Amino acid sequence: MMTSLFRGMLGFGLHTTAVVLFLSFTLAVTVGYHLGRWAVIKRPAKSGETSAVSTLTAGMLGLLAFTLSLSINFAQNRYEARRGLVLAEANAIGTAWLRTKLIDGDDGPPIAAKIEDYAKARLDFTVAASDADVPALVARSNALRNDIWRIEQVVARRSANAVTVALVNALNDMFDSSTSQQFAYESRVPAQLSMALFYGALLTMGALGYQFGLSGKRQLVLSSLLLVMWSGGMMLMIELSQPRMGDIRVDAEPLVWVIQGFSEK
Numbered sequence: 001m002m003t004s005l006f007r008g009m010l011g012f013g014l015h016t017t018a019v020v021l022f023l024s025f026t027l028a029v030t031v032g033y034h035l036g037r038w039a040v041i042k043r044p045a046k047s048g049e050t051s052a053v054s055t056l057t058a059g060m061l062g063l064l065a066f067t068l069s070l071s072i073n074f075a076q077n078r079y080e081a082r083r084g085l086v087l088a089e090a091n092a093i094g095t096a097w098l099r100t101k102l103i104d105g106d107d108g109p110p111i112a113a114k115i116e117d118y119a120k121a122r123l124d125f126t127v128a129a130s131d132a133d134v135p136a137l138v139a140r141s142n143a144l145r146n147d148i149w150r151i152e153q154v155v156a157r158r159s160a161n162a163v164t165v166a167l168v169n170a171l172n173d174m175f176d177s178s179t180s181q182q183f184a185y186e187s188r189v190p191a192q193l194s195m196a197l198f199y200g201a202l203l204t205m206g207a208l209g210y211q212f213g214l215s216g217k218r219q220l221v222l223s224s225l226l227l228v229m230w231s232g233g234m235m236l237m238i239e240l241s242q243p244r245m246g247d248i249r250v251d252a253e254p255l256v257w258v259i260q261g262f263s264e265k
Helices: 002-011 014-042 047-100 108-127 131-158 162-186 191-215 220-241 253-262
Strands: none
Touching (some): 014 191, 014 220, 047 108, 047 162, 047 220, 047 253, 108 131, 108 162
C-alpha cells in the first residue's frame, strides 16, 4: 500500500508531488502545534520538559537529515551509473560500426546499416519521456539486434577469420551494453525507502510543531522555509531516481555524436 501510494503520487507529475509533500509537512506541523497547545492548556509544561522535547526534536531532525542525505547519495549513484552506461554503449556501437568496414565484399554494408538503425533506436530509448514508451522501444531494439546477429551469423560461417571474430566480439559488447543500460534505467531508489523517508519526515515535522506548541511560538516564517527546503531535498532525490521525469536527465549526446559520425565516415 505504501509503494502504491508513492507511485500514485508520482503519477500526477513532479510539480504536484512537490505541492503534496509541502502541504503534508505543513499539515504535520500544524497538527503537532495544536497538540502542543492542547497539552499546555491541560497541564502547563515545565522548563525541563520543554528542554527534553527540544532535544528529542533536534535528534529527530538530525537523523532525518542523515537519512535524506543517504537517499540522495543512493539516487545520485544510480544517475551516474546510467550516465556512464550511455557513454559505454555509444562507444560500443561506434566500435562495432567501424569494424563492419573491415568486412570484404558486400557483407559489411547491410550490417552497418542495421547498426545505424540500432543506434537510433537506442537513442530513442535513452531520451524517452515516459515509461509507457519503453516496451515498444525495447522491442524495436531487440528486433534490430536479432536482425544484426542473423546477418553476422551468415557472414561468420561463410568466412571465419580474425576480422569476423573481432566484429562478433564488438557486437556482443554492443548488445551487453544495451542490457546494462536498460537494467540501470529500471534500477531506482526503492519506493519503500522513499516512503520511509516521507513518513519519518511527517513524524519529525509533527514533533517540531509540538515543540512550537509547547513554547507558544509557531515560528511561521522559519518553519515554512524549513518545509520548502525539505520538500526540495526530497524532490531532488526523486528526480535523480526517476530517469524519465523532471529536468535532471542523462545526457544522450554520446549517442548523438556516434549517429552523426555515421554520415561523416
